[in-house]
Amino acid sequence: MTTAPLSLTGLGFDYRARPALESISLTADAGRVHAVLGPNGAGKSTTIACAVGLLRPARGTVRIFGADPVAEHTRTAGLTGVMLQDGGLPMAARPLAVLTHLARMYADPLDVTALAERLGITGFADRTIRRLSGGQRQRVGLAAALVGRPRLVFLDEPTAGLDPQASLVVHEVIGELRADGVAVVLTTHDMADAQALADTVTIIDHGRVIAQGTPAELTAAADGAHSLRMRLPGDAPAGLAAALEAFGTVTVHGPVLTVSGDIGPAALAGLTAELAARGVRVDDLSLHGRTLGDVFLELTGRSLR
Amino acid sequence: MTEPATTPSSPASPAFRRILAQAGFEARSILRNGEQLLLSLVLPIIVLLGLSLTGILDVLGLGIGGHSPVAVATSGVLGLAIASTAFTGQAISTGFDRRYGVLRQLATTPLGTTGLIWGKLLAVLLVVAVQFALLGGIALVLGITAPVAHLAVVVAGLLGTAVMLTWGLVLAGTLRAEATLALANLLWVLMASVGGLVVAHDGLWGRLVSWTPSGALGDAMRSAVLDGAIDLRACAVMLAWTLLGLLAARRFFDFDGR
Numbered sequence: 001m002t003t004a005p006l007s008l009t010g011l012g013f014d015y016r017a018r019p020a021l022e023s024i025s026l027t028a029d030a031g032r033v034h035a036v037l038g039p040n041g042a043g044k045s046t047t048i049a050c051a052v053g054l055l056r057p058a059r060g061t062v063r064i065f066g067a068d069p070v071a072e073h074t075r076t077a078g079l080t081g082v083m084l085q086d087g088g089l090p091m092a093a094r095p096l097a098v099l100t101h102l103a104r105m106y107a108d109p110l111d112v113t114a115l116a117e118r119l120g121i122t123g124f125a126d127r128t129i130r131r132l133s134g135g136q137r138q139r140v141g142l143a144a145a146l147v148g149r150p151r152l153v154f155l156d157e158p159t160a161g162l163d164p165q166a167s168l169v170v171h172e173v174i175g176e177l178r179a180d181g182v183a184v185v186l187t188t189h190d191m192a193d194a195q196a197l198a199d200t201v202t203i204i205d206h207g208r209v210i211a212q213g214t215p216a217e218l219t220a221a222a223d224g225a226h227s228l229r230m231r232l233p234g235d236a237p238a239g240l241a242a243a244l245e246a247f248g249t250v251t252v253h254g255p256v257l258t259v260s261g262d263i264g265p266a267a268l269a270g271l272t273a274e275l276a277a278r279g280v281r282v283d284d285l286s287l288h289g290r291t292l293g294d295v296f297l298e299l300t301g302r303s304l305r
Numbered sequence: 306m307t308e309p310a311t312t313p314s315s316p317a318s319p320a321f322r323r324i325l326a327q328a329g330f331e332a333r334s335i336l337r338n339g340e341q342l343l344l345s346l347v348l349p350i351i352v353l354l355g356l357s358l359t360g361i362l363d364v365l366g367l368g369i370g371g372h373s374p375v376a377v378a379t380s381g382v383l384g385l386a387i388a389s390t391a392f393t394g395q396a397i398s399t400g401f402d403r404r405y406g407v408l409r410q411l412a413t414t415p416l417g418t419t420g421l422i423w424g425k426l427l428a429v430l431l432v433v434a435v436q437f438a439l440l441g442g443i444a445l446v447l448g449i450t451a452p453v454a455h456l457a458v459v460v461a462g463l464l465g466t467a468v469m470l471t472w473g474l475v476l477a478g479t480l481r482a483e484a485t486l487a488l489a490n491l492l493w494v495l496m497a498s499v500g501g502l503v504v505a506h507d508g509l510w511g512r513l514v515s516w517t518p519s520g521a522l523g524d525a526m527r528s529a530v531l532d533g534a535i536d537l538r539a540c541a542v543m544l545a546w547t548l549l550g551l552l553a554a555r556r557f558f559d560f561d562g563r
Contacts, residue, residue: 077415078317088410104326105414
């Protein structure tokens with residue numbers, strides 16, 4: 001029998017006598033990327049804190065390669081790499097000193113110099129953590145998570161605040177981990193990241209799992225699978241929205257019209273014919289299937305909280 | 306995939322290596338930090354020289370009791386040095402480490418929270434040893450004459466470090482970093498001036514402060530340096546406060562700090 005790198009079963013945690021996590025169950029498998037999505041305050045970071053043994057769950061079980069991360073901390077921590085949202089790096093130290101120090105906690109760590117080179121840390125290695133930009137700290141934090149050759153990696157918002165180049169490196173590194181058979185658990189707000197990287201997605205809200213599956217399963221689930229978005233030079237002329245209702249549900253936000261529905265080849269042709277008949281110019285037009293972002297908004301609502 | 310998916314063996318380094326690494330890292334960061342050096346070395350040295358050379362102890366009429374000013378000053382600054390490093394210094398640095406998530410990050414490595422605390426204790430003991438060597442050297446140059454009981458100094462030093470570090474960590478783990486900074490500095494000034502740490506106080510106040518960690522540490526150091534004896538009562542007071550602090554830390558220390 002193989003033991004999953006991470007398995008959470010009915011995980012619950014109370015904060016100030018109110019449940020922050022009701023019941024979270026998920027598993028992370030070797031060589032797979034599992035994205036945990038959810039609005040702010042949904043319980044993502046609390047889930048990770050319980051999973052790595054920083055918090056003791058009130059209910060349910062956490063197992064890392066079959067072991068309890070609180071009771072058998074040394075063993076589970078040796079197998080796990082964690083990149084926390086706030087970095088967690090001592091401000092007065094320099095990046096390589098921090099990484100060298102963390103490397104001493106492991107029996108067979110990665111070569112710190114090579115790791116720093118790979119993540120582009122060498123260029124700012126002479127500055128203290130205090131003097132680094134958010135994106136630079138983020139990369140040192142990622143290196144800190146990887147230095148112990150973990151078999152299970154938790155990345156809390158790994159691409160937040162990164163420029164496109166650094167973001168690309170993080171994507172590549174996650175791909176390499178996956179290819180090496182490492183289980184990756186990723187929290188992110190970036191739906192495009194999740195769609196591009198994840199093998200499995202769990203959407204959490206109010207401390208519960210509200211959807212779980214592959215990105216393909218989640219985006220294929222409902223009908224009305226397409227949306228066509230068009231931007232006009234000015235406000236939509238009267239009657240256009242009503243005329244386009246024939247092809248799906250129409251929403252208007254100033255010059256932007258969105259038609260959601262089952263838009264096949266015939267509907268697409270009919271729709272553009274309608275625009276031509278009315279002499280409506282369009283600056284920008286796109287048709288796409290449901291994205292993870294659409295699913296996320298449908299499930300968690302569009303209102304701010 | 307070549308790695309076995311079932312129960313891999315522990316990839317953590319041995320516990321003593323992890324703790325030594327943490328102790329070395331923390332000791333280096335104390336000795337490289339300007340404010341910590343000011344607090345741990347410069348201020349105690351100024352106090353030692355000031356009390357030894359200026360006759361201020363006589364002027365203030367503070368309890369010299371027939372001992373030489375150098376001996377009284379030395380016994381006082383040994384305790385003060387411990388309060389600087391183990392209490393105020395650790396409270397502030399741990400408070401800010403907590404704020405920046407450093408404690409959480411370290412707790413997710415094989416070091417863990419227990420290793421983190423042992424690492425801090427070792428680092429502080431190392432720095433205290435450096436302080437004692439330096440202050441002791443200066444006292445010798447100043448021509449100290451006292452029946453010093455070295456074992457009693459070591460016992461008082463260990464118990465004093467334990468009680469000061471424990472309560473420094475309680476502060477760091479429960480308050481906001483800025484509040485810890487302010488309170489730890491304020492308490493240092495109070496301990497040094499009226500807390501029975503540097504000089505003994507007469508009367509009711511003296512008896513009261515001798516039940517506090519700072520008064521007990523002061524008593525134990527004075528007894529060891531000036532009388533060449535172990536003050537068992539003071540040692541028991543420090544031990545009791547340490548145990549109380551450990552219970553408080555277990556109950557209230559919050560690694561999050563946000």
